[in-house]
Amino acid sequence: MSESDREARRLAWVYLSRVVEGPCAALSALIESVGVVEAARAVRECALPEVLRGPTELRRGIDRAEKDVAHIERLGGRVVTPDDAEWPAWRMLGLGQLDPAQDADAAVPLVLWVRGRRSLLEATERSIAVVGARCSTGYGNHATGEIAGELAARGWTVVSGAAFGIDGMAHRAALGVGGVTIAVLACGPDRPYPVQHDHLLAEIAEAGLVVTEYPPGTSVRKHYFLARNRLIAALADGVVVVEAGIRSGARNTVKWCRRLGRPAMAVPGPITSAASVGCHRMIREGEAFIVTRADDILDEAGPLRLSLPGAVPANPEDNLSGDEALVFAALPGAGARLPRALAADTGLPMAVLRATLSGLEIAGLVGCDGSGWYRTVSPSTSTAAIVADHDRHR
Structure with missing residues (x-):
């Protein structure tokens, strides 16, 4: 070209x-x-x-x-399109597979307006979204500082929405330990929102990235926040909610996270705190896993942990079990398959299937391209047997 x-x-x-x-x-x-x-x-x-x-x-x-x-170039930023090498294509893959009839905003952004020197692709290789109440409490701020700071110190990018309360605390905690953080805006890249976070956003752009799908000059509108939440979920390996009221917008981010097949997590708070009612409800209704520290989060959202003592064996897939083994065995020895076909063969819900495929990809066992998902290692007899046993009991 x-x-x-x-x-x-x-x-x-x-x-x-x-x-x-x-x-x-x-x-x-x-x-x-x-x-x-x-x-x-x-x-x-x-x-x-x-x-x-x-x-x-x-x-x-x-x-x-x-x-x-x-x-955007005068701001020290750039526009990133799907043609560019730093476009986070695999992060956006899930958005392109959602049904817009079910979710009006279920679409891949056309472009991303980015401020900051880091590569967007590299900054989102290992990332966790930390979101929550705008009117946070001292407890929520402390929990966010501990969790986001520890994640950033371990080399994970902290993604959030730059709002007051938990979002701002998450960004500051990551910056405080010299980590990387990404702020996703619901307005143009030249419109700091809230305006009181102008200095914070400048710091984020210096050490991390400020990202939005809205062109320069675009003002905030209420429904832009809901659309923005899908990008927060898409750019992360999982979403953690620290404090959320009964009608918190953080629950919308959790919805997108679950749609994309990624783990949603919530930090519990005092049972007397109205600021944690939303978190408790999500935990109780099975929308989010309960987490209290960074280790819990990485257990849910971190790389798939294969129990491989010493050298990698000839057939690393033999260490798989449960859904991971089932999905790997359902992939063909040659060629690729689309998620819907895999869901039909394995009997797994689409959200569970996508989360499993993501874990297998991180483990280096599968990959994906325009034709679908494929194996990057050869199947072993024991793995193939899992699907046969599954079919006998369906």
Whole structure:
């Protein structure tokens, strides 16, 4: 691809990002079908299916892509598109597989506007989201500082939303130990929100990353926060909630986390505290695992731990058990399979299947590409037997 072609694609991504300002599953489907440059042309000329005319009508005549790119560069940032090497493709894979009919915001972001020098791909290789109440208590702040600080000290990136309360404390704890943290905004990259966190966001951009899917100049709107929450969940290996009221927005982030098949966790609080009612409810109703320290979190969200004493054996998959063994055995010896087919064969819920595939990928046993999931090691007889035994008892 020539340099001019690459620039045309980048400007097309940026233009479309401005047109829809947020997730748009129908536009993502059009881009996948005809390509981003042709999709941008279709939007400009309104040569669109009916489902896209409404979402693009208001701003399709606003084409300031070059100015937007220049603006973010003046801020010391950049726009990251799916064409770029630092695009966190495997993190976004789950968003592309969700059903937009069930979740209106279930779409991969068109671009990500990023402030900070670090690679987005590298910064999200090992990351945990820590979110919670804006009106946090002393207990919640202490618990967040202990947990987020320990995770960051161990080399994990702490992802949060830069809000007052637990979010801000999580970012500060990571910065305090010299760790990496990512703030995901529900507004443009040039609009610090809340404004009182202007200095904090500058610190985050210096040591970590400030990320948003909204183009420069975009103001905060209520529903942008709900869409933003899916990115917090997508950029992390799991979500931890520290303090949440009965109607906390953190529960929305947990919803996205569970949709993506990643572990959701909650820190319990005093039974008399209204600030922890949401956490207790999520734990009681099975929406989140109970955790009280960093070790608990890494047990749930960390790399799959294969019991491999000494050297790696010839068949590392022999150390698998339960869902991991079942899913690995269901993958073909050659070729790949899509998640829905695997779910049908194994009988596992889609959320459990995706979490299991992610764990197997981290362990180096499987991989994925455009055709689906595939094995990176050969199957052993004992693993293959697991599926046969499963089929006999279905």
